[in-house]
Amino acid sequence: MDHLFFTLGQRREWGEQFNRQFPAKATEAIAEADRWCAGNRLVWKNMNIDLGDPIDWLHNPTGDKEFTWGINRFKHLRSLGIAYACTGNEKYAARALAHITGWIDTQPCPRNVPAEELTYFQRPGPWRLLETGLRLRQWVYAYHFFHGSASWTGDQEQRFFDSVKEHAWFLSTYTASIEINHSIMHMIGLLSAGLTFISWEESPEWRNKAIERLEDCIRVQVLSDGVHSELTPHYHMVSLELFVDCAVMLQKRGLAFSDEYERIVAGMVRFATCMTRQDGSMAPFADSYATHPPDLNAAALYMNQPEFMLAEQLHEQFWTVGPLAIKQLLDARGEGKLPAAKLPFAFPKAGYYGLGSSEQKLIFDAAALGGPHGHADALSFEFCAFGEALFVDPGTYTYMENPWRRYFKSTSAHNTVLVDGQDQTPYLRTQSWGLPEANVTLLTWEPDQQMICAEHDGYEGRGIKHRRAVWFLESGEWVIYDRLTGTGQHTFQHRLHSRLLDWKVEKLAGAESAPYYAIGSRLMGEDSPITCEMLVFGPESMSMDVEDSWESVLPMTMQPLKVLQSLINSSEGTWFITVMRPSQGSGELQPAEWSIQLDEWKPPVLSLNRADRHTRFVMPE
Numbered sequence: 001m002d003h004l005f006f007t008l009g010q011r012r013e014w015g016e017q018f019n020r021q022f023p024a025k026a027t028e029a030i031a032e033a034d035r036w037c038a039g040n041r042l043v044w045k046n047m048n049i050d051l052g053d054p055i056d057w058l059h060n061p062t063g064d065k066e067f068t069w070g071i072n073r074f075k076h077l078r079s080l081g082i083a084y085a086c087t088g089n090e091k092y093a094a095r096a097l098a099h100i101t102g103w104i105d106t107q108p109c110p111r112n113v114p115a116e117e118l119t120y121f122q123r124p125g126p127w128r129l130l131e132t133g134l135r136l137r138q139w140v141y142a143y144h145f146f147h148g149s150a151s152w153t154g155d156q157e158q159r160f161f162d163s164v165k166e167h168a169w170f171l172s173t174y175t176a177s178i179e180i181n182h183s184i185m186h187m188i189g190l191l192s193a194g195l196t197f198i199s200w201e202e203s204p205e206w207r208n209k210a211i212e213r214l215e216d217c218i219r220v221q222v223l224s225d226g227v228h229s230e231l232t233p234h235y236h237m238v239s240l241e242l243f244v245d246c247a248v249m250l251q252k253r254g255l256a257f258s259d260e261y262e263r264i265v266a267g268m269v270r271f272a273t274c275m276t277r278q279d280g281s282m283a284p285f286a287d288s289y290a291t292h293p294p295d296l297n298a299a300a301l302y303m304n305q306p307e308f309m310l311a312e313q314l315h316e317q318f319w320t321v322g323p324l325a326i327k328q329l330l331d332a333r334g335e336g337k338l339p340a341a342k343l344p345f346a347f348p349k350a351g352y353y354g355l356g357s358s359e360q361k362l363i364f365d366a367a368a369l370g371g372p373h374g375h376a377d378a379l380s381f382e383f384c385a386f387g388e389a390l391f392v393d394p395g396t397y398t399y400m401e402n403p404w405r406r407y408f409k410s411t412s413a414h415n416t417v418l419v420d421g422q423d424q425t426p427y428l429r430t431q432s433w434g435l436p437e438a439n440v441t442l443l444t445w446e447p448d449q450q451m452i453c454a455e456h457d458g459y460e461g462r463g464i465k466h467r468r469a470v471w472f473l474e475s476g477e478w479v480i481y482d483r484l485t486g487t488g489q490h491t492f493q494h495r496l497h498s499r500l501l502d503w504k505v506e507k508l509a510g511a512e513s514a515p516y517y518a519i520g521s522r523l524m525g526e527d528s529p530i531t532c533e534m535l536v537f538g539p540e541s542m543s544m545d546v547e548d549s550w551e552s553v554l555p556m557t558m559q560p561l562k563v564l565q566s567l568i569n570s571s572e573g574t575w576f577i578t579v580m581r582p583s584q585g586s587g588e589l590q591p592a593e594w595s596i597q598l599d600e601w602k603p604p605v606l607s608l609n610r611a612d613r614h615t616r617f618v619m620p621e
Contacts, residue, residue: 002197002200003144004144004196005319006144008147010322011144011145011148014319014322015082015084018315019086021315021326022314025082026082029078030082030083032076033095036076036079036080036095045555054098055071055099055102057102057106058125058126063400066399069128072103072131073135074100074103075134076099077145078138078141078319080092081142081145084096084149085145090149090150093149093152096146097156097160100142100163104163109127109169109170129176132170132171132189133186133189133190134185134188134189135167136164136167136171136189137188139163140189140196143160143164164197165200169202171187171206172190172205172209175213178213178216178220179221180221180371181230181235181238181239184214184243185242187210187214188214188242191206194208198253210246214257214261215260222264222268224349225346226266227267227271227350227352229371230370230371230374231370232373233272233282233284234286234289234396235373240265240268240272244302247261247262248301248302248321251302265299265303269296270341272294273294273308274354274363276341278361278385278389279384279388280292281293281389282294283382284394284396285377286370286373286375286396287374287396288395289396289554290389290393290553296310297309297310297313297316297317300329301326306332307333309329309330314326343355343357346445346447348445351366351367352365355450355452359386359476360385362382362470362478364379364381364452365381366442366452368437372431372433376414377416378458379440379466380393380415385532386530388499388523390498390530391498392499392551392561393497393551394408394497395553396408396555397552397557408552409427412493413497414495416466416468417482418495419459419484419490419491420462423458424456424458425438436457438457439457439458441456444620450473451469451470451471452469452470453467453468453620454467459484462488466483468480469617469619471617473608478580479577479606480576480577480578481578482578483573483575487571487572489570490570491569492570492576494536494565494576497549497551498520498562499551500521500523502522503562504519505545505564513538513604514539514540514541515536515594516534516536516566518544518564519532520534520564529584530582533582533583533587533589534564534579534580535578536576536578536579537578538566541568543566543568545567547563547565548561548562548563575603575604577617593610595607595609603618605617
């Protein structure tokens with residue numbers, strides 16, 4: 001049978017079950033499908049855009065190439081298909097076919113064109129390899145939804161089949177580098193066609209080529225510790241879901257990838273669980289968003305691990321695995337919470353490390369830039385306590401080239417030290433970095449002592465090197481020690497971005513190390529008792545203030561943050577030592593217990609003097 005996900009006889013039955021199991025999602029899909037049927041109107045980033053009738057597939061009123069690429073991926077066919085399965089209304093099948101045939105009429109497949117032009121990464125047309133692969137994947141799903149309908153018959157359906165073959169020919173003829181995640185999306189389309197239309201003569205060749213290249217992709221793109229080489233949690237999750245979806249499709253045909261492929265997938269799942277904040281959202285390092293927990297449902301179903309399930313996103317897998325598998329997972333899920341990652345954790349090839357306890361969690365970024373999706377954020381961190389994200393990465397506001405794009409990728413927007421107002425790696429444009437690129441070196445990792453130290457050379461051209469050490473104490477405090485060595489007059493800005501919006505800062509008298517005491521409270525929109533106290537030490541000339549900043553949890557949206565900034569102008573390098581302690585209500589940090597020992601020839605030493613302990617914190621050499 002030329003079906004992979006569900007048969008003609010199952011379509012209506014599954015539609016009825018989807019309506020019962022996910023009524024809100026069914027209603028949402030039908031509403032979106034009705035908009036398409038009423039006038040081809042697309043809601044895109046809060047804009048209501050008329051695409052015309054017939055649709056102009058190159059129409060772009062936004063100035064953003066992502067818009068043209070997006071409409072040519074045909075993701076909207078899923079809503080039309082769900083609406084048809086749930087209602088049986090023929091208008092949805094007719095509209096889907098009209099969109100497909102209208103596209104076929106106006107977007108002929110390019111032939112006899114140099115491969116370099118067709119594989120060009122930023123090619124704006126509908127036959128860019130990425131759009132071709134993702135579109136074919138959606139068209140294969142459309143076949144399952146609409147095959148056998150009154151509209152999809154005879155010559156009309158044959159035109160669809162002919163274009164599917166043309167897409168598969170294109171994807172198997174023009175192949176791009178396997179080093180970026182786009183290549184997974186190219187091959188998932190080819191694999192979908194090869195595994196669905198198994199009666200076609202060409203299908204075994206398509207399938208075998210897709211399997212071979214996907215095996216190469218996962219070996220080349222994923223580091224040995226299970227992290228995607230772009231070092232971006234969002235694209236790690238995109239790649240993981242695609243790799244798992246491919247494995248699910250093979251499994252449906254009684255086939256499987258290699259043991260190595262399966263092992264790498266398991267490692268990718270582990271990284272996803274570790275990079276999750278205490279509130280469940282994904283830590284948005286580099287080009288990522290903190291919109292919701294990592295969607296591990298495909299992996300949960302494939303690996304039969306219900307503890308990874310995210311119930312509110314389970315509808316996404318319904319049409320791939322069917323209602324029975326969904327029910328079995330729901331029955332086995334227990335509390336349905338993603339298990340907390342064991343701390344401390346380390347992904348040394350990638351450069352991400354975790355410290356803390358059941359109540360507190362800090363993710364330390366000792367990662368390289370990671371390519372175009374990276375941010376200038378070496379030695380930054382994210383910090384959670386008592387279930388809330390308190391010091392955060394800013395996320396990604398937009399991919400469009402504008403000042404906001406530059407800001408959200410900048411060093412200034414991250415929890416690290418800014419030198420002379422310059423990025424650690426020079427910014428050129430939205431997905432292009434200049435040279436030299438900041439390199440990060442791990443100096444010390446002591447998981448038993450909950451301590452890490454690393455440095456980066458991004459400011460070496462300015463004569464400065466930045467080293468940061470972090471300790472987590474059993475008593476609940478954190479020590480963050482920054483040392484910037486070098487000569488020449490420079491401005492140093494130690495910046496910490498907090499979701500706590502009310503901060504009181506005062507300079508403590510009687511000490512030459514300029515200690516400041518700060519306490520923050522009030523999370524936006526919440527009546528939370530959580531506070532965070534800080535002591536910030538630095539040279540006597542250091543000043544400290546609080547300024548406004550922003551994070552982007554969703555594309556093209558911002559919400560306020562407060563930045564605690566310590567500032568120093570110096571001709572001999574500088575240092576900052578931060579002692580931090582969160583609490584639920586009353587303050588627990590005792591400033592009198594902490595002091596700095598200064599020696600003209602040695603780095604400053606932080607001392608903790610408590611009745612039961614005396615501890616010195618020395619920057620590793």
